Amino acid sequence: MRVLLTGGAGYIGSHTALALLQAGREVVVLDNLCNSSAESLARVARIAGRAPVFVEGDVRDRDVLGSLFAEHLVDAVLHFAGLKSVGESLAQPLRYHDNNVQGSQVLLEAMAQASVFNFVFSSSATVYGEQAQMPVSEACSVGHAPNPYGRSKLMVEDMLRELPASDPRWRIAILRSFNPAGAHESGLIGEDPNGIPSNLLPYVAQVAIGKLPELAVFGGDYPTTDGTSVRDYIHVLDLAEGHLRALDALQTRTGTHVWNLGTGRGCSVLDMVRAFEAASGRTVPYRIAPRRFGDMATCYADPTKAERELGWRARRGLPDMTRDAWRWQQMNPNGYR
Numbered sequence: 001m002r003v004l005l006t007g008g009a010g011y012i013g014s015h016t017a018l019a020l021l022q023a024g025r026e027v028v029v030l031d032n033l034c035n036s037s038a039e040s041l042a043r044v045a046r047i048a049g050r051a052p053v054f055v056e057g058d059v060r061d062r063d064v065l066g067s068l069f070a071e072h073l074v075d076a077v078l079h080f081a082g083l084k085s086v087g088e089s090l091a092q093p094l095r096y097h098d099n100n101v102q103g104s105q106v107l108l109e110a111m112a113q114a115s116v117f118n119f120v121f122s123s124s125a126t127v128y129g130e131q132a133q134m135p136v137s138e139a140c141s142v143g144h145a146p147n148p149y150g151r152s153k154l155m156v157e158d159m160l161r162e163l164p165a166s167d168p169r170w171r172i173a174i175l176r177s178f179n180p181a182g183a184h185e186s187g188l189i190g191e192d193p194n195g196i197p198s199n200l201l202p203y204v205a206q207v208a209i210g211k212l213p214e215l216a217v218f219g220g221d222y223p224t225t226d227g228t229s230v231r232d233y234i235h236v237l238d239l240a241e242g243h244l245r246a247l248d249a250l251q252t253r254t255g256t257h258v259w260n261l262g263t264g265r266g267c268s269v270l271d272m273v274r275a276f277e278a279a280s281g282r283t284v285p286y287r288i289a290p291r292r293f294g295d296m297a298t299c300y301a302d303p304t305k306a307e308r309e310l311g312w313r314a315r316r317g318l319p320d321m322t323r324d325a326w327r328w329q330q331m332n333p334n335g336y337r
């Protein structure tokens with residue numbers, strides 16, 4: 001089986017490319033490197049002992065897609081390419097809709113033209129927005145995503161729900177990932193944010209190594225056990241495995257299917273700080289700061305649908321995520337640069 005990974009040089013994409021190569025699949029990566037480096041793919045090749053085919057290009061470029069599908073006989077597409085910063089999406093909503101929504105549309109058109117109908121979409125827990133009840137299951141209503149990034153994901157989800165009615169050959173998985181964390185255990189690939197990280201774990205890692213002075217904990221007065229906000233952090237390797245299981249599941253399913261990829265366990269900001277201190281042996285200085293605009297108190301997954309239908313569950317916990325993130329941080333203090 002030959003799989004096209006759009007955005008395959010990025011954080012989740014590179015770990016998934018590796019998992020696919022290790023599972024004996026052929027991998028083609030399409031990435032414009034707007035938020036990544038081709039070095040991640042060189043490292044993937046080093047670990048796997050063979051390299052993915054790399055095409056540098058944009059998912060919105062019809063010509064690039066046309067020649068890619070003509071040259072490589074692709075059986076399925078895993079679509080990771082997209083922009084993912086909430087703050088940036090508020091400042092540049094049109095750029096987000098162009099890249100994430102238009103990019104998906106052009107890709108789906110090119111797939112149909114090439115008669116490739118197996119599609120796995122990397123969506124996000126952000127589509128659930130604020131929910132009255134936790135954990136969130138796939139049956140919860142969506143449609144109130146709080147920012148342009150979340151809405152761009154919802155628009156693509158809507159497009160994907162409509163497609164099978166137009167052509168029954170479509171087999172589509174929508175995977176709602178919770179908070180990816182950690183790195184490959186080799187320390188060779190991991191998350192390489194541009195500039196100062198906005199996500200919790202890379203920020204904590206840079207505080208622990210001394211690049212940043214302290215962590216600002218956004219909010220100490222949430223209605224949670226310790227007052228700090230709670231999320232469902234999931235090891236990036238578990239996420240990668242979830243994508244492979246979804247790909248397998250599409251062999252026997254038509255239509256559009258939605259699965260949560262989370263652990264089902266909530267972890268507070270202070271739980272994460274303590275776990276990171278234990279894994280690194282370093283102290284992580286922090287101070288309680290005001291809440292961050294747009295944050296909610298608690299968000300974690302009900303992952304039972306994926307467990308039941310994909311035979312998948314997250315196997316790794318906080319000690320693994322923090323240990324692997326710390327190894328990656330130590331071995332690559334400046335990321336891939």
Ligand code: NAD
Pocket residue numbers: 006007008009010011012013030031032033034035036037057058059060079080081082083084099103122123124125177178179180
């Ligand atoms: P990432 O930025 O590391 O990877 C995205 C990749 O897509 C990058 O390599 C980037 O260069 C590429 N890309 C972006 N626009 C492109 C375009 N128009 N054409 C070709 N390549 C393009 O991000 P990630 O964390 O690996 O996220 C991958 C996907 O998973 C995204 O769609 C993101 O929305 C989704 N997701 C991420 C998270 C998270 O916290 N990291 C959570 C849930 C869902």
Ligand code: UD1
Pocket residue numbers: 084086087124125126149150178179180198199200201203215216217218219229230231269292293294295
């Ligand atoms: C954020 C995005 C979400 C996206 C997800 C994965 C927002 C509002 N949401 O989710 O859309 O899908 O990333 O990329 O940006 N925290 C601190 N101090 C920090 C950083 C974070 O206390 O310096 C806290 C946050 O308040 C939050 C938790 O840590 O409660 C996790 O934050 P983060 O890693 O940014 O993820 P989310 O906010 O869950």
